[in-house]
Amino acid sequence: MRRLVFIINPAAGNGRALKKWEALQKELTGDYQFYLTNYTRHAVELVQALDPDIHTLLIAIGGDGTVHEVIEGALNRPCFAIAALSAGSGNDFGRTYTSVTSKDEIEGLLRLSEQVPMKLGSLQTTTSQYVFVNNAGFGFDAEVVYQTNRSLWKRRLNHFGLGKLAYYGVVVKELLTFEAATIELTVDGQTHVLPKAWFLVVCNQPYFGGGMKISPNSNPADDMLEVTVVSDISRWKLLLLFGTVFIGWHTKLQAVKQFSGQSCQFTVSRPMIGHTDGEYCGRLEAGQVASAHLLSQTWAMPVK
Numbered sequence: 001m002r003r004l005v006f007i008i009n010p011a012a013g014n015g016r017a018l019k020k021w022e023a024l025q026k027e028l029t030g031d032y033q034f035y036l037t038n039y040t041r042h043a044v045e046l047v048q049a050l051d052p053d054i055h056t057l058l059i060a061i062g063g064d065g066t067v068h069e070v071i072e073g074a075l076n077r078p079c080f081a082i083a084a085l086s087a088g089s090g091n092d093f094g095r096t097y098t099s100v101t102s103k104d105e106i107e108g109l110l111r112l113s114e115q116v117p118m119k120l121g122s123l124q125t126t127t128s129q130y131v132f133v134n135n136a137g138f139g140f141d142a143e144v145v146y147q148t149n150r151s152l153w154k155r156r157l158n159h160f161g162l163g164k165l166a167y168y169g170v171v172v173k174e175l176l177t178f179e180a181a182t183i184e185l186t187v188d189g190q191t192h193v194l195p196k197a198w199f200l201v202v203c204n205q206p207y208f209g210g211g212m213k214i215s216p217n218s219n220p221a222d223d224m225l226e227v228t229v230v231s232d233i234s235r236w237k238l239l240l241l242f243g244t245v246f247i248g249w250h251t252k253l254q255a256v257k258q259f260s261g262q263s264c265q266f267t268v269s270r271p272m273i274g275h276t277d278g279e280y281c282g283r284l285e286a287g288q289v290a291s292a293h294l295l296s297q298t299w300a301m302p303v304k
């Protein structure tokens, strides 16, 4: 039987993760350990401090940022298997990878010994290297996430459970003011010049932005990454495009270009904000090269 460890981000989902944990804890009967995160990247440190030789089921309670940190901490620790109890605002991880909702499901995973290796991506900029479990992107969507998280309105509205309103406000503001750029993208040696690009996202799994199936062909168990670029589209059509993503029609639009390959490099003609798994990862300056590929290291996913 595996050791059971919970990593909980009490701030995720505007406190929803903590509430879910408190409810679950009342039901738990067997042995387990749990840790609450206090700050960004604390989950990475907590996982790295665990004895790597004990077979462990790690349950990350939070949103995609929390699962991302738990997986990053578990790299090079093949005895650790990771699942999520989704409690954030986006929760794209749980749409593709193993997630649990109840004590019974957790006990089921504890009894099972099967786990499968999962690939994750690496994003390299001129200054830093990042990993991503779901996706990494630059442009409009990253700008929206960045502006929302910095917004005073988000904090104020969160008190009333209305944090999403701040997000929609930023979407409208960015729709009106965002300046598209030319992206030069090379995928497996083939170069594409994409003028008036709004954003580029490199995907390891289909979902981004909280349930938008932007990259239907992405599969984290294969050796490929998919790159989606949205370019040459009017501001209001872009809004409509976000609506069609939920039903998968966006792939038929001329403005949506999709590429598949083992690695890619790209440059932008004006600075663009970036994210990995929805967390800010710096700014790509005009002319600087960023690249992405799959890592040879894997993390282990328990199978239900």
Ligand SMILES: Nc1ncnc2c1ncn2[C@@H]1O[C@H](COP(=O)(O)OP(=O)(O)OP(=O)(O)O)[C@@H](O)[C@H]1O
Binding pocket: 009, 010, 011, 012, 013, 014, 037, 038, 039, 040, 041, 042, 062, 063, 064, 065, 066, 067, 069, 087, 088, 089, 090, 091, 278, 279
């Ligand atoms: N105690 C804490 N207080 C505030 N932030 C924390 C704390 N612990 C971890 N974090 C950070 O919170 C961020 C968001 O976490 P996560 O994505 O899991 O939640 P979320 O509610 O889904 O947020 P998002 O709005 O990004 O989707 C992560 O970057 C994580 O490092």
